[in-house]
Amino acid sequence: MKKFDVIVIGGGHAGCEAAHAAARANVSVALITMKHESIGQMSCNPAVGGIGKSHLAKEVDALDGLICKIADHSALQRRKLNASKGPAVQATRIQTCRDTYKSKMQQAIDAQKNLSVVEGMVSNIILDKEILQGVVMSDGSKVFAKTVVLTTGTFLGGKIHIGDKSFSAGRLGDNASNELENFFKKYGFSLGRLKTGTPPRILKSSIDYSLLEEQGSDKNKPCLSYMHDHYGQTPNIISEIPCHITYTNNETHKIIKDNQSLSPLYNGVIDSVGPRYCPSIEDKVERFYDKDAHQVFLEPETLSDKEIYPNGLSTCLPEDVQLSFLRTIKGLENCEITQPGYAIEYSYFDPRGLTKYLETKKIKNLFFAGQINGTTGYEEAAAQGIIAGINASCSVRNIEMWCPNRDQAYIGVMVDDLVTLGVTEPYRMFTSRAEHRLRLREDNADERLTAIGHKLGVVSSERLLSLKNKIQKIKAESKRLEEIKILPSSKVSSILEKKFNLKLKNVQTMKSLLKMSDIGYKDIQGLESFGKTINSDIGHLVAIQERYEGYLKRQDQEVSNILKTQNIKIPEQIIYNEIKGLSNEAKEKLSEVMPHTLGQASRISGITPAIISLLRIYIKKHSL
Amino acid sequence: MTVKETIAAISTAHGKSAIGVIRVSGKNVLKIIKDFIGSELKPRFATNVKIREKSNALIDDVIVIYYKAPSSYTGEDMLEIQSHGNPITMDFILEQICDVYARLSKPGEFTERAFLNNKIDLVQAEAIADLINASHISASKAAMITLQGNFSKNIELLIEEVLALRANIEACINFPEDDSPDNSNKNNFNAINSLIAKLSKLIKSVDNGIVVNKTPTITIIGKPNVGKSSLANLLLGEQGSIVSSTPGTTRDALHHEVVLAKNNITIIDTAGLRKTSDSIELQGIEITKKSINTASLVLYVVDDSLGFDTEDKALIAENKINNYWVVNNKIDLTGADPTMIKISNVNHFNISTIQNLGTDNLKKKLSENSVPDDETTGTARLRHREHLKSCLENLYMALDCNNNLQLELVAEELRLAHVSLVAIMGGDVNEDLLDKIFSDFCIGK
Numbered sequence A: 001m002k003k004f005d006v007i008v009i010g011g012g013h014a015g016c017e018a019a020h021a022a023a024r025a026n027v028s029v030a031l032i033t034m035k036h037e038s039i040g041q042m043s044c045n046p047a048v049g050g051i052g053k054s055h056l057a058k059e060v061d062a063l064d065g066l067i068c069k070i071a072d073h074s075a076l077q078r079r080k081l082n083a084s085k086g087p088a089v090q091a092t093r094i095q096t097c098r099d100t101y102k103s104k105m106q107q108a109i110d111a112q113k114n115l116s117v118v119e120g121m122v123s124n125i126i127l128d129k130e131i132l133q134g135v136v137m138s139d140g141s142k143v144f145a146k147t148v149v150l151t152t153g154t155f156l157g158g159k160i161h162i163g164d165k166s167f168s169a170g171r172l173g174d175n176a177s178n179e180l181e182n183f184f185k186k187y188g189f190s191l192g193r194l195k196t197g198t199p200p201r202i203l204k205s206s207i208d209y210s211l212l213e214e215q216g217s218d219k220n221k222p223c224l225s226y227m228h229d230h231y232g233q234t235p236n237i238i239s240e241i242p243c244h245i246t247y248t249n250n251e252t253h254k255i256i257k258d259n260q261s262l263s264p265l266y267n268g269v270i271d272s273v274g275p276r277y278c279p280s281i282e283d284k285v286e287r288f289y290d291k292d293a294h295q296v297f298l299e300p301e302t303l304s305d306k307e308i309y310p311n312g313l314s315t316c317l318p319e320d321v322q323l324s325f326l327r328t329i330k331g332l333e334n335c336e337i338t339q340p341g342y343a344i345e346y347s348y349f350d351p352r353g354l355t356k357y358l359e360t361k362k363i364k365n366l367f368f369a370g371q372i373n374g375t376t377g378y379e380e381a382a383a384q385g386i387i388a389g390i391n392a393s394c395s396v397r398n399i400e401m402w403c404p405n406r407d408q409a410y411i412g413v414m415v416d417d418l419v420t421l422g423v424t425e426p427y428r429m430f431t432s433r434a435e436h437r438l439r440l441r442e443d444n445a446d447e448r449l450t451a452i453g454h455k456l457g458v459v460s461s462e463r464l465l466s467l468k469n470k471i472q473k474i475k476a477e478s479k480r481l482e483e484i485k486i487l488p489s490s491k492v493s494s495i496l497e498k499k500f501n502l503k504l505k506n507v508q509t510m511k512s513l514l515k516m517s518d519i520g521y522k523d524i525q526g527l528e529s530f531g532k533t534i535n536s537d538i539g540h541l542v543a544i545q546e547r548y549e550g551y552l553k554r555q556d557q558e559v560s561n562i563l564k565t566q567n568i569k570i571p572e573q574i575i576y577n578e579i580k581g582l583s584n585e586a587k588e589k590l591s592e593v594m595p596h597t598l599g600q601a602s603r604i605s606g607i608t609p610a611i612i613s614l615l616r617i618y619i620k621k622h623s624l
Numbered sequence B: 001m002t003v004k005e006t007i008a009a010i011s012t013a014h015g016k017s018a019i020g021v022i023r024v025s026g027k028n029v030l031k032i033i034k035d036f037i038g039s040e041l042k043p044r045f046a047t048n049v050k051i052r053e054k055s056n057a058l059i060d061d062v063i064v065i066y067y068k069a070p071s072s073y074t075g076e077d078m079l080e081i082q083s084h085g086n087p088i089t090m091d092f093i094l095e096q097i098c099d100v101y102a103r104l105s106k107p108g109e110f111t112e113r114a115f116l117n118n119k120i121d122l123v124q125a126e127a128i129a130d131l132i133n134a135s136h137i138s139a140s141k142a143a144m145i146t147l148q149g150n151f152s153k154n155i156e157l158l159i160e161e162v163l164a165l166r167a168n169i170e171a172c173i174n175f176p177e178d179d180s181p182d183n184s185n186k187n188n189f190n191a192i193n194s195l196i197a198k199l200s201k202l203i204k205s206v207d208n209g210i211v212v213n214k215t216p217t218i219t220i221i222g223k224p225n226v227g228k229s230s231l232a233n234l235l236l237g238e239q240g241s242i243v244s245s246t247p248g249t250t251r252d253a254l255h256h257e258v259v260l261a262k263n264n265i266t267i268i269d270t271a272g273l274r275k276t277s278d279s280i281e282l283q284g285i286e287i288t289k290k291s292i293n294t295a296s297l298v299l300y301v302v303d304d305s306l307g308f309d310t311e312d313k314a315l316i317a318e319n320k321i322n323n324y325w326v327v328n329n330k331i332d333l334t335g336a337d338p339t340m341i342k343i344s345n346v347n348h349f350n351i352s353t354i355q356n357l358g359t360d361n362l363k364k365k366l367s368e369n370s371v372p373d374d375e376t377t378g379t380a381r382l383r384h385r386e387h388l389k390s391c392l393e394n395l396y397m398a399l400d401c402n403n404n405l406q407l408e409l410v411a412e413e414l415r416l417a418h419v420s421l422v423a424i425m426g427g428d429v430n431e432d433l434l435d436k437i438f439s440d441f442c443i444g445k
């Protein structure tokens, strides 16, 4: 009989992080997935990162997760986005080789101790008197465990549409998990339907690049993992392949419009909601009819470089229409399709059925992570995966579960949004969702999370040491710069006046110069009295801290009182029906969401400040 | 336990009480006594002090009582300021305190602190919490009322403008690789300045108190043709009702907004009351009766040449009018003096609307009396003012950051500005923003 501490169902981006994190925490883990060869498969665009998404990915990395390291090792193109816009909103994006990514992920999973991969399809969950026991495989065999993490992506009730063809599938080439869906339906889980889509893939040799704009990596080749950009390791370098940019035109749009009725998105066959930020080309042409052109990025898919991913052309028109509109586009006049674009409808669970530890409220020790919670994207999936994996291991080890707060991590923002508000469209991270955006930066996820991860047992001691080294270097450089004084009448001060129109009235330190908006670390490095820095990367981190210090301090003061109330825990055993003075509506809403803190309660729609004071009074009295 | 922020509120009972109480609780109480009250206070002793404006003009003669922690209702240092209950002066005093030393309390916060400091037990607290919930509803009702008309329209316009600017900036930040909109430093500068100008104007109007829409209502009634519409027009300063010598000209209750001494007042001109069988006229009389019920004061107009007769007395009794003043109009015809006298506690004014006799007397008395009859309205107004002011601060900061080319900081200040405005009107900052971005810009490469 096979028995484990944790079973993870699904070898996608959520599943890999969940399984690997639990195994790092030293509990025994089975990763059950349909095919070993598709572990770590990127179903869509093979890119990791981007605004908001790299923030999540780096937080996973700060907890010693896999996604950033593997993306760094399989990079075809590496860029920093928003480089001119201020460090808090900068992001890293890596175009990866899909095949390399997948095989490196498989290597990482296979090499991890405490972690076994079981191939097969899970068809049922075993409960004995409400207590979770394990899972049943489609061949009837059973695997037992104390906890189960479900990360089956778009596979539950998945249905693919291409033109008027539609068939059941988890993604093109993979079977859907319909039996498993039945278990949850029977058990009263609340399921909804969402949809997403993907563009056709194009045979690279059929594209004429001669007239297209090329986009290569940034010069300084940014990395995603702290191991590579702050802790001094170098990633495996595979050869780089640039992207190219082309545009649709009025002829393209005309073909799409003329055939609109053939798209299941428009003829009523698909009525589930897709993401607004990832519209199909049918949608773009319809909604932004006054635009003469839409941008298309031709992105490499693999190192072998046979297929191209035309980013921006998600569609589910019939294949022959796809081909004819593609061929109107510059560079694609003679292109061949290797795989048609399609839309996929799938089931997801209302994430309000989860605690913030991603454990289901209905069945203890059962966790959900990834796209089944209504999110979309690898980074979103990975971030939930690592939280679910950590918490499954916590449950096994009998230690307190964990999830970061909104002011601690984008992961905290995402999980809080999901479990408090639910979703109405596939949820994707945007930096505008984070009210603490200036604090939750790409440069400091490790400072925010790594030590906590070490305590939870998922971060190695070596890694913690690397972090400590980094912090120490920052402190040292910060102190060094603080000790360099600049006198008003000195030579340096006259340079400052000439270059930055800055008249010093009294003595300044080199560090305080960094507070000025238009003076960067590079600028002060050029000044005569600058001296010698240990490491200019570290210097840039000092500059970032200086830039936001005043802001964050002000924010701290403003929110400290609010936070005190926000962070008051609501005991799990609270029974809202017994609280006198609560309206029925409030009782219902609070009982449904079962918020963890007063702050979370206050974000539920219709929960007024008066209700919050009432709860606060009640909690204080009853938890005495 | 730790001393928290200092809070303040007007805590008069509803309605027009003779005395209004402002309560302040928290660590800044001593500072307020020192700086604002300006005299030493012995705990628990009532002291009479004069509150002055910065220009040294006398605002009010008030009684103040200091309760030293922990022997107070909340268990913290507390100050009670009792004024004569004129909400305008109370608002003024509260504004002064909230500008520097304290913030407005949330509903039930005093009780909450009392409970948390073990000053009252749970049963009591829960009972009071019931009230908090109830009063919260009435406060939001009051806020709704305040939010009618131009004020809320202006706020909505401001929100729209902030949203458009934020959508533009956030689209640039979040989707730099898409066909994101043009965002230039100069456009931001203009947009923020336009917001600042509009907001400043709005704040001024709030400071002048003319945005409060839940206003005392004065209903003008009387027999036909006595000059009700003429009086309404006079108070209005423009031809609002139709004046004519045909009895029964006004068939409907006509509502007019006027400003008297910083206060908005609604004046309702009604159809004359008399025994009639004309169905249209009867309808008008029904409406008049309703307007009497909503009135905070009734002006009962009499044609002086006919005198205040038994029919008038009967009409007053029949319609259960208890808060009324009598206005004897058309004294130009009778030659009576334009005086004001009190007869068994009812004010009687002699006036002529045509010759403007005695009308100043009436206006003056009306403005003294024009107090909002629901204190929550005043408080709601103050809350709005607080939100608008912090919004303005954020906009100025945004302008600074924009000058320094720090787009992410501009975005942060605009977010805070947006949050402040939405706190007045309600709405979901994040969702509204995403909606706007995705409907305005073609995002999604």
Ligand SMILES: Cc1cc2nc3c(=O)[nH]c(=O)nc-3n(C[C@H](O)[C@H](O)[C@H](O)COP(=O)(O)OP(=O)(O)OC[C@H]3O[C@@H](n4cnc5c(N)ncnc54)[C@H](O)[C@@H]3O)c2cc1C
Binding pocket: A009, A010, A011, A012, A013, A014, A015, A032, A033, A034, A035, A038, A039, A040, A041, A042, A043, A044, A045, A120, A121, A122, A123, A151, A152, A153, A154, A155, A156, A170, A171, A174, A176, A177, A180, A196, A197, A198, A278, A342, A343, A344, A369, A370, A371, A372, A375, A376, A377, A378, A381
């Ligand atoms: C067509 C398509 C288009 C997409 N477009 C975008 C996009 O434009 N932008 C974007 O950000 N994201 C997009 N995504 C989403 C992104 O691919 C997913 O969000 C992400 O991969 C989700 O990760 P996951 O771990 O939750 O699930 P997945 O990566 O889907 O992994 C699920 C895993 O579970 C396994 N599995 C399923 N059922 C069972 C079972 N019963 N037993 C055992 N194993 C099982 C599968 O074999 C698979 O390995 C798209 C996805 C698809 C399918």
Ligand SMILES: Nc1nc2c(ncn2[C@@H]2O[C@H](COP(=O)(O)OP(=O)(O)OP(=O)(O)O)[C@@H](O)[C@H]2O)c(=O)[nH]1
Binding pocket: B223, B224, B225, B226, B227, B228, B229, B230, B231, B242, B243, B244, B245, B246, B247, B248, B249, B250, B251, B270, B271, B272, B329, B330, B331, B332, B333, B351, B352, B353, B354, B355
């Ligand atoms: N001499 C004199 N005439 C007045 C005075 N005030 C009003 N009148 C006249 O009285 C007549 C009726 O005036 P209105 O103001 O229409 O009276 P009303 O009470 O509203 O009448 P209804 O709407 O018909 O009920 C008009 O001809 C006015 O000019 C006044 O002070 N002196």
Ligand SMILES: [Mg+2]
Binding pocket: B228, B229, B230, B241, B242, B243, B249, B250, B269, B270
């Ligand atoms: Mg009239």
